[in-house]
Amino acid sequence: MTAGSSNPAQLGGEPRLAARIAPLTRDELPVDTVELARFMVGKCLVHDTPQGRVSGRLVETEAYPIGDSTSHAYRGPRPYNGALFRAPGHAYVRLVYGASYMINMSAEAEGQGAAVLFRAVEPLDGLRLMRDRRPGVKDSDLARGPGRLCAAFAIGPEFDGVDLCGGHALWIGRLSEHDAPPARIALAKRIGLSREMHELLRFYEPGSAFVSGPKRLLEPIVR
Template sequence: MLPIDVDTSLYSIVPLAREDLPVDTVELARFMVGKCLVHDSPEGRVSGRIVETEAYPIGDSTSYAYRGLRPYNAALFRAPGHAYMRLVYGASYTINMSSEPEGEGAAVLFRAAEPLDGVPLMTRRRPAVKYADLARGPGRLCAAFAIGPEWDGVDLCGGSSLWIGRLNGDDAPFARVAAAKRIGLSREMHELLRFYEPGSPFVSGPKRLLEPLVR
């Protein structure tokens, strides 16, 4: 683990094409653990390895797409790989990604990331925060990456300055991935739809809720 005042902009990250993404919400949520989120902002690059995701498949009553296509959730009905930005509790934005064939509404939530590039930028955006907590949680992740409502609908596989990728040389289809029940919901919490990298200090939520390794 590097100190937070060191600029670690040394990572080679290869963009993911839409064809690389599994066209299934649960499989995509699992697949994205170990992949990268990158924001090439005017201030500089910020990137991180995604260490925790959450699946909101078709028919899930807690999904933002459950009640069908609306003006506010149109990004969830696009082809896999489009960002959907959501304001939660009136305070924090979260980033979701569309995950099914165009016209079918479903999403993968990016819950937490291990900071890679741009750690000094992240610490300026989230001052007096421990390194492990910079992007540990969906609202914290968006604050550290400086991504908000202006990114709603952006194609994360389309060459924009906000994109997804994998570390160069990492050709494994999956990182070590475990599954757990989702947190912060009042219903549909029983299924193992939260995926994470076991042992990572950057995973959010109470450690007592984590489950055994599944892949």
């Protein structure tokens, strides 16, 4: 089975596959928000905890480029959003609606505020830990959506500003060359916003059971 085959029926074991993940370096990251959002589909998010490793393939991201009025960086640097103005690859973790944490990644040259939101992952390592943190839900729903993702991965405000390319407990990576990248990447409008929803800034792996949101909002597949 390849890394790109998202079949929830195959998630019953622990782990679904032995994740072979190599860290991503900052030099590998496109210094452009939209390009980075596309690039990160199929890459991995990893949290090495005292209880064990939790990891997953990103199957859905959203771009929040420079000048986007829905971005937390729109009004410039503030005490709470400094991570968004760092070099690409830094975590920005924020409590949203007073209920759920969401993790973004800084996306432009240092000093330019922009972000890529990690919306959903396909679990790889640490299924038991994810199930303990999100009891009573289907495996395909463990990290399907940004709030669920942070709950399953135990990501909270302590990770705000962490360098995801810096060898810390929370990091980004890629599966080995033996694991297939997504055959296709599709675009759609962003969801959960009240404005600036017209542009296709949501990137996802078509056919994945782990992508969030209603299917009616998905657009035709493009490269």
